[in-house]
Amino acid sequence: MLSDDDIKAIQSVCREKRYLAGEIVISEGSVGNNFYIIIKGGVEIWKHYGTPEQDLVAAYGRGQLFGEMALIDQYPRCATVVTHKPSDLLYITRDDFNRVIKASNPISLSIMRSISDKVRESNERYIEDLKARNHLLTLTCEQLHQEVEEREKAEKALLQANAKLEQRVTARTAESVESNSRLSQEIEDRKLLQRQLLRSDRLAATGQLAAFIAHEINSPLQAITTLLSTLMSEYQTDHELLSSFEIFKGAVHNIRNTVQKLLDLNRPSQEKKQPVNINKIIEKTMSLVKSQLKNAKIKLISDLSPNLPILIASPQQLTQCLLNLINNANESICGFSDATESKRPQIQADTTGTIGQITIRTLSDHGHIIIRVADNGPGIATEAMAHLFDPFFTNKKRMGIGVGLSVSFGIIEDHHGTIKAENSPQGGAVFIIKLPVRFNDE
Ligand SMILES: Nc1ncnc2c1ncn2[C@@H]1O[C@H](COP(=O)(O)OP(=O)(O)OP(=O)(O)O)[C@@H](O)[C@H]1O
Ligand SMILES: [Mg+2]
DSSP states (O other): OOOHHHHHHHHHHOEEEEEOTTOEEEOTTSBOOEEEEEEESOEEEEESTTSTTOEEEEEEOTTOEEOTHHHHOOSBOSSEEEESSOEEEEEEEHHHHHHHHHHOHHHHHHHHHHHHHHHHHHHHHHHHHHHHHHHHHHHHHHHHHHHHHHHHHHHHHHHHHHHHHHHHHHHHHHHHHHHHHHHHHHHHHHHHHHHHHHHHHHHHHHHHHHHHHHHHHHHHHHHHHHHHHHHHHHTTTOHHHHHHHHHHHHHHHHHHHHHHHHHHHHOSOOOOOEEEOHHHHHHHHHHHHHHHHHHTTEEEEEEEOSSOOOEEEOHHHHHHHHHHHHHHHHHHHHTOBHHHHHHOSOOOOOTTSOSEEEEEEEEEETTEEEEEEEEOSSOOOGGGGGGTTSTTOOOBSSSOOSOHHHHHHHHHHHTTOEEEEEEOTTSSEEEEEEEESSOOOO
16 A cells, blocks of 8 residues: 555656547557556557557556556557547656656555556456457368368369260260261161162163063064074075075074063072072182183182171072173273273283283171172273163163163162172272171062
8 A cells, every 4th residue: 555645746746638539649669658547538559550450459448557668668669549538647757757666665566566467467368369369260260261171172063063064065976976977877878778779660660661572572583583494494505695694693693682681681580599609609600701701811810708608599690690790890891881992992911911800709797798799990980880780771882781780780689688889999890799698588
């Protein structure tokens, strides 16, 4: 407790000052000189006052002290003190205070105790405040952490969804590309089928007409042949007449051949289908044309795959088909068609004495037997390609009425197979027959 004299001594150095609301009593950073006691009103202690980071540290009211540290140190003040309402403050300057405590030990002791209480109290308040701030900071950190985690999860989900979407888009694109190509393949197949059907119809119609014409020609031809034989035996001594009859007989023979071809157009042969070895049929056909091709200086080569499956087919019909293809190849190499004649005005034998070659190949392919008849002639004219299998389509001025390929087409169709022609990149034409090994024949 202070004595009355001590209180009087303090009162003698105390001065009073009146402040309006919002007036700065101490500025942060300034060197303080005074110690204050609030008589009326109140003050707020601000850190970084007037800046965006300003922070309210404490608020003091009537009877409370501030600025006491200015009495014992001379460091810059660490906060700003502002009145928040009109206030009356008592203050003691450092010099006055020094004088008073020098004169009285109890005063200095009491002041020291008050300062130490104040320091302890403000320390505790700061610690509490720090704890509260730390807690808030931890909560904010946790919240932030959670938000980051959630954002990461959302980003991951978004990435996954994107990847899935991309996969689906890629799959859909691939699907539509595939279905597009399937569709165009289907369209191509349909077109081919349509062309084949059209060709079959035309072949059937032409075949019937041809058969009718052949029949009409055959009867008088029969009569002519009989009459010719009678005349020839009657005039066998007249050599001049006989040689004319021979020419006549040759012409009749040619007409008979043509008539036979016309008949073939309608029904190539009525032979019953049976199990056949296609290589054997090819070898037999080759033996039929061997000498003819040898005379024509054309080499006939075969490359037949062994162990081909047995085929249910008509040997006669297949032989006829092969003969037609070999004859065409022969005629093409020899330059019998207009187109080939203009391209190959002179056909010369090579060092081996041949003017060309025909190759027949067989192979098996997924339940089918493939027969390829290739020649090294001038190939098929582009404009002829679309009409090759049409009845009576021919490029040949001499010989040929354009039924060989139509008949072959009919035969292969009758075996449920396909026949197509192309030009080989090495030159020459290739005819490709594809026959199914098994089919349901009625
Ligand atoms: N190997 C080939 N090389 C080039 N063109 C060919 C070949 N085979 C056929 N051709 C062409 O196809 C046309 C039609 O052939 P197709 O066998 O139907 O009749 P053709 O041979 O003219 O007469 P036909 O066979 O009735 O005696 C031929 O005139 C020819 O222009
Ligand atoms: Mg022909």
